[in-house]
Amino acid sequence: MIKLSNIEKTYRTDDIETRALGGVSLTIGEGEFVAIMGPSGCGKSTLLNVLGLVDRPTGGRYEFAGEDVSNLPERQLVQFRKRHIGFVFQSFNLIGDLSVEENIELPLLYRAMPKAERKSRVREALELVGLQHRARHKPSQLSGGQQQRVAVARAVVGDPKLILADEPTGNLDSKNGEEVMEMLTTLNEQGTTIVMVTHSPSHGAQAKRIITVLDGQVVPEKEFAL
């Protein structure tokens, strides 16, 4: 489903050049549940942003479901992303002026879906993360972990083919963290492909495969068979 070949991502700031990803190649099959782990600053969010069509690579090729998406024009990229991908951002990226339920509804506005169905799906997603009683609040009126759960709800509400989650349990206590992991596992059993960045070894272990990143490169997986 996903094929990255020699992906490069370099950031330039005045005189400093940061090679965030240096020649990353990997394949992720449909229905897989992959965890991405590695030290702070090694390139995990950058990799997820490339996978999620949020960021363009500076080099290399990205094939999604057989289609070369590395050079799609902006408008097509956005359409593709909104329809197929659910993204949980590391810093949530909730819209401050919209209520919790309006935030969660956003991905559904990109489809031809009747209002009644949108409302019922939003309510379902809110119940999955236990935040029904906060539907009308603004993000700034929520705790850190509640904001994170809204971000998770927004990523799953549209039942996307691919869910990319950047540290979805980083601000959650163990019980809420387990509930999010349970939701992701259930979605995966129903066929959703999941790629999750995590710093938690116990949550990483709940995925079916772990990809380790170090200094912008993927560590060859067979090293772990030693």
Next chain:
Amino acid sequence: MIKLSNIEKTYRTDDIETRALGGVSLTIGEGEFVAIMGPSGCGKSTLLNVLGLVDRPTGGRYEFAGEDVSNLPERQLVQFRKRHIGFVFQSFNLIGDLSVEENIELPLLYRAMPKAERKSRVREALELVGLQHRARHKPSQLSGGQQQRVAVARAVVGDPKLILADEPTGNLDSKNGEEVMEMLTTLNEQGTTIVMVTHSPSHGAQAKRIITVLDGQVVPEKEFAL
């Protein structure tokens, strides 16, 4: 050093009233290292904001080093806070237009400190969190964990009497997380009082005392002696 008596904090949004803290009383002695734990949304950040003079309680009394600070006028509150308290916010609160080193320097601008000494302290704080090579970057050019480390560096640079840290390792891999815990432990051995909110049981265990919060109330500590 810190004495909270019957602290109340209620938020009102249109028709909904949220009692974030309902009658919290606790004492923290100088030089203690306390962890605050509890489920998402139970009131930990609110408690830390009251302790850090970032938020005023809606009821109750707060004595800091013998002085009643519950009703200080705004200007005095800010002065007091800047001089005595270092705060690591759950969402970092870095200033986007300032570089990493300018962000870390901020608490030092509130004192009569010569420029050369400020610069050397900032450099020291950067080295403590391993981000010397990112000094001139803007926060938006850093990874989530790097931003969190800048927030930690800014909290410790002024060598404050009290450090309040709201989930300071939530976005860090185990190695970087351990380095932050080591830094806090060392500061505590040198006499700094530390109150840290954490979701990580292993980091909570490195504190000398754990305060559990549930639904806006402190759970009586002697229950754990059973």
